[in-house]
Amino acid sequence: MIKLSDVDIAFHIQENGFVSLKDFALNLGKHSFLKKKYILKDIDLEIYEGECVGLLGKNGSGKSTLLRTLSGIIIPTKGKIDIRGSVAPLLGLGVGLEKELNGIENIKLLCALMGMTKKEIKDLMPGIIEFSELGDAVNWQVKRYSTGMTSRLAFSIAIMKNPDILLIDEVLSVGDIGFQRKCQRKVEEIMSNGATVIFVSHAFEEVQRMCNRAVLINEGSIQLDGTVDEVGKHYHSLFD
């Protein structure tokens, strides 16, 4: 279960140059030299186990920031976030991949970055290799991979943890059609095991197919929360 009560998320931006640094140093860090810029304000959201929620909104409305907050990367400026269960964020796909290393080394590296122990990685390794369908290519340096192969590797690493909560930021459309279908099946499998999915996508059909609830975010606050069709109508009217 995920519960956000009265959450504000601000970016801390440095814009006054060295003057503010001097002020910061002279006051021994009591005056912050960072200016707050609110990205999301007064967010109240409750998502229950097993739900699949689509987040809709224009570019820059704060969808990705909300996912980053749910995954613990951004700490909210105000408010309370209550999350029960393990979270797997599928944000920037392929981030952390090291092109000079081979597939297996990259699997170990990325899993480690996600906080797994050596043993957990060893247990997941065969599954990741199998899911990626890379075969012998897992022993190649990633710089020799095609774009599609790189995405397959990255997606397989991100998805194999079987989390309670899955956060997806526009990453389902990777690889060829065969692999896309496989990814969707995997997400559906995770969902059928009772996991919660929060899904950001601009492909409305995808949201329609997968989600049973949608939330429209506009200019940093939740404008509408309801069925996919209802929220979809509003979403499309934003662009009229």
Place this chain on the structure above:
Amino acid sequence: MSLTSITNKGFTNAVVSLAVKTLKVRYKNSLIGIFWSMLNPLLFLVILYIVFSQFAKGSDASLNYPLYALSGLIFWNFISASILQVLTSFIDNGDILKSVNLDPIAFPFASMLAAIFNLFLSFIPFLAILYFLDYQLSWSILAVIPYVLITSVFVTGLGMLLGTLNVYFRDIQLLWTTLMPAFFYFTPIAYPPSLIPEKFQWLIKINPFYFFIDAVHQIFHDGEFPSMENSMVMIGLAVGCYLLGYIVFMRLRKGFISNI
């Protein structure tokens, strides 16, 4: 700190994996790999020997100049390179920092760890060279382990302080790369401190790097454990720098995502 805080075991594994990655990538397509980190000090030694050895000998007849200069150079390279690697670690790993839930303090730790690995990997060939330079193996070599530990704490603190500020003001990185060569000449690495005129001696004592290089000279050139006074200063600098770096990092980390 984070909402879905990762286990300590996972954190350690992340730090080690990042450090191993750094080393693997550095030497992946290189023929002589780790020997590169020896070539630089050896090349410098030749130049410095030609320029400085007469000077140095003049001030202290018992000085074994090549041994003195090379041991200083090896550790100066370790200190200066690792400060820069820690300093840039947040920015270098910006993408990871933005999309993986990993405490950003992992990046300075990993850079430091990679630098330590690198130092110890190059240590055996270095000992062989030092042996040819009349280095007498003694128990004092054991002091290297606590020495590297204390130095690493100092470097991590200083690097974290500069690295945190560097996220907001990229000038820090440029300033530091300008200052480092100056510090190389300002610190008695390849010349004995007695070469500095009496009236400028106080300048040496306000340079924190002096104490860390002096300890190396004591261990390798004099074959002694670093003096109590020197050790105390190093520990003080390490703890002070680390605390300062950590406090500034904790205060300013909230802006990392929006400023990298």
